[in-house]
Amino acid sequence: MSTGRTSPEKCGLYIVFSCLRVPQLVCIISAFFLVLDMGIRWGDISSWIMFSWCFCIIGTLIIVILELYRFPTDFPFCWYNFSITYACYAALICLSASIFYPITYIKFLPYDATRNRAIAATVFSCIACVVYVMEVACVWECYKLKEIPCFVHTMPGLLKVLETFVACVIFAFLSNTSLYIDQPALEWCVAVYSICFILAAVAMLMDREEWENRLPISFPVFHLGLNLLSILLHFTALVLWLLYQFDEKYGGQPQQSSDVNCIDRTTHGMCAWEQRLAVAVLTAANLLTYMADLGYWAHQVSVGTGGQPTDS
Known part of the structure; x- marks a missing residue:
């Protein structure tokens, strides 16, 4: 497959994935700061959930920065495996946070503004999970016919x-x-x-x-x-x-x-x-x-x- 044929295609794919990462960052950051600002003492599970959201924020930011510096073009095989593996883990992280946070904390909160913020954080985490799944699906379809092996696929x-x-x-x-x-x-x-x-x-x-x-x-x-x-x-x-x-x-x-x-x-x-x-x-x-x-x-x-x- 010639360089002239794949370069515009890859550029277009990176633009699509970058557009998906904008809502990922917005949702994860919103969930993180909504819970951070609630002022409730955290337990072990809540601390793990906060760490998970923080991990997704940092990981997604690193990917965006590396894409801006054309790292995927210079190391396509390494990037292909890393980005799809990260997206899979991020989707699972957001899914688990969306499940454990409501059943461990929201049901014990009083019916006030604090509970509404916690529910909003859960909704943002669910949306982020869906967007990460969309990224995995897009990568799967776009690279299905490419000759780049990936164990995660x-x-x-x-x-x-x-x-x-x-x-x-x-x-x-x-x-x-x-x-x-x-x-x-x-x-x-x-x-x-x-x-x-x-x-x-x-x-x-x-x-x-x-x-x-x-x-x-x-x-x-x-x-x-x-x-x-x-x-x-x-x-x-x-x-x-x-x-x-x-x-x-x-x-x-x-x-x-x-x-x-x-x-x-x-x-x-x-x-x-x-x-x-x-x-x-x-x-x-x-x-x-x-x-x-x-x-x-x-x-x-x-x-x-x-x-x-x-x-x-």
Whole structure:
């Protein structure tokens, strides 16, 4: 494909993506400052939500600045992978913030101007999520026929993004160390989340042709082994977390009423029992994601695919 043919096309695409990033920035900044100006004491989850919005603001600004300095033109492959991966994570971040903020804070606010500001912040976060999804869809369609490989544009790539993101959300809940500290079984669960996150990140970073050729085994078999290990680890974590958090025989609290903080709401946010439940649900969700990932690579191995995964 000649330079004269692609240059105007790329220029037009960058203009389209820049137009999408204007509402992204407006919505995220609006949500951030609406909550910042409310003057409410933040808990662990609220602080994580504020950090997430701040991360999206900084990340989007960096992308806009780099595009102004023609970085995508000089490093098209690096930029292509970075921008689409960031957009996927930003969409998931805004989606999770739009879910957790209402259920952990808005429902406990009085019906006044503060509640209206919190609702407005949630709406802005939802809009930002939609715009980030639009960016991912536009990139997907515009580059679908281009000869630029991108791991995120494949089914296992999207699953890896989801796996690492869910792990980060779990870490946000685990910032409350009282959920697991001084309990070896639960500390093992935390170790599992960390190990699987690192393995998923390594799998994404190693998706390069030069790394693939250095592996002593085929690429699908490598991913198959990683996913199988992650599934086994997540299964042990899910069983231990449920037993030691919700079974009275192991010192757990089977009902929400067992947690005094859940009854006497003196502060906004999620009580310890709700945080335990959230970690259990997210662990189960990530286990299912790893199983889907394992199924994909098992199919690749069975049909004898030796190279990079095909787009799905």
